[in-house]
Structure formats: structure tokens, C-alpha cells
Amino acid sequence: MIDQARAAITNWLASAHDTPTRARREFDVGIALVPTGTKFDAIRLPAPVVHAAAGSSAPEAVVAFLAEGLKVGAVIHDAYGVGVWYYALVPPGTYDHWRVPGVECLAPGTWLGVPRLDFLPRPGPHWALPPRAVGSVCDARAVAALVLRGRDRLDVVPGAERTL
Template identity: 70%
Template sequence: MNQAARTVTDWLASAHPAPAQARREFDVGIALVPTGEKFDAIRLPAPVVHAAAGSEDPDAVAASLAETLPGGAVIHDAYGIGVWYYALVPPGTYANWQAPGVECLRPGTWLGVPRPDLTARPGPHWALPPHTAASVCAAQAVADLVTRGQNSLRRTPASTPERTP
């Protein structure tokens, strides 16, 4: 592991009450880390992110996120029923988050955080990896992305089945 990755790993692990445990979990791939100390996390529905990016292609989404959320970090979790993205934002964002239809996780919520080099499936991975310690997205930039994605979804006509006479 190079020094930059070690620095990011140490920062992410430092959010855990037992950083050594988080580092061991990163050795396997994903550590459970509580929000609120080093970062908060905004849970974004994949359709909103994809609509904002104008694509579902992982490379196009990553490029869009890098442009929209420079210097930030975003986890993509495609497991389970829903498909989610988690934008890491500054701690304290939860107290003032107001974007409709999108949740900022309550401080103390345990989040599955991939180690910094996991940038592709399978499993949770970084859609926009952290490159430095404290790689968080500006909360307003995330809110703007949500607004753009929601507006795009509203403009997209819903498909309706055709009726035959």
C-alpha cells in the first residue's frame, strides 16, 4: 500500500472507536465505520445519481461525480434490494440537511466503507475514491446533484402501456 492510500485508510479507520479493528476489516475489503465523527454520509438513490450523470455506465457516472463533487468521495453499494450511493460530507451536515427525498444518515450510523483501492464491483466500492484524508463532498454540491437528478427524472416521460382498441 502506498503512502497516500495508507493516509486515507488511517483517516477512514480513525472514525471507528477501535481504529485497529477497522484496519483489520479493511484488510478483508470493507470496514463498518460510524458516521458523525470524521464524516457524515448522504444516501443517494441510484436513479437520482444516474439521472444527474445522464448515464448508468459506471465510468460515465464516475466522471460526472468527479466533476460535480471535486475532492469528494462517494461509495457505490449495489447490494440488496436498492442500489445506493453514499456521498461522504463534512461531519455536522446531518443537523442542517434538507434536500427532499434524500437522507443524510444520523450520526452514529454504521456504514460499510470499502478500502480505498476498491473501485469496481463486485460489492460495495468507491464510485469516486478518496484521494486524501478528509476527502468529503461539499454538502451544497451534493444537494445540487440531487436537485439536478430529481428534475431530470421529472422531465423523463413515464412509459405507459399502449392500449389496443
């Protein structure tokens, strides 16, 4: 990614914060806490649902699946802790209309750990699908389709992990 594009995307992400300079300083260290609801909303996706939809839990396969299915969007993968989550960034206002049971769209004002753009590898929060441009968010309908595909596959696979 060209430095100018990277700076513009970082500034866009930081501009969601009341104090963008603070967010930019946090990005310098690695991960900025940024509130949802102004520049983007975020849908928290359980890893088993994403992996079932992708047909694999292999990082390369999941990234390829997300890139194909979500096109120009951005997805954070938080691989720390007991629950492993993906966060699809979606247009602001999605929270008001999100109706997919068992999968949460974070309420506006929820603080989300957003990694620096070059945080791509595991462990910890990193970009599974980094934003490629300012305003690069996933289509909420495509995220809903991913969830339904993953849940359908979990329903038919014997012994598949259920988290919903």
C-alpha cells in the same frame, strides 16, 4: 496512489471507529463498518437520482460526472440488493443542517460499510469516487445540487424510474 497516502487515508477512515485497529483489520479483509458523525457524515443517494443527474447509468459516465461535479469528494457505490445506493461522504455536522427532502443524511453513529481503497470494481460496495487525501469529503451543497438536477430530470423524462 502512493502507499503513504493510501495508509494515511485508511488511517483517517479507520479513526472514525472507536477501535481504529479493528477497522484497519476489517479493511484488510475488504470492508470496514465505520460510524458516521465524527470524521464524516454520509448522504444516501438513490441510484436513479444519481443516474438521472449524470444522464447515464453507465459506470464510467457516472464516475466522470461525480468527479466533475463533486471535485475532491469521496463516494461509495453499493450495488448489492434491491436498492442501489451511492453514499457521498460529507463534512461531519452536515446531518444537523441537511434539508433536502427524500434524500437522507445518515444520523451520526450510523454504521456505514466503507470499502478498502482499492475496491473500485463492481459488484458490491466499492468506491465510485475514492478519497484522494485525508479529509476528502464532498461539499454538501454540491451533493444537494446533484440531487435537485437528478430529480428535475426524473420529473421531465417520461417513464423514468421514481424512487423518492
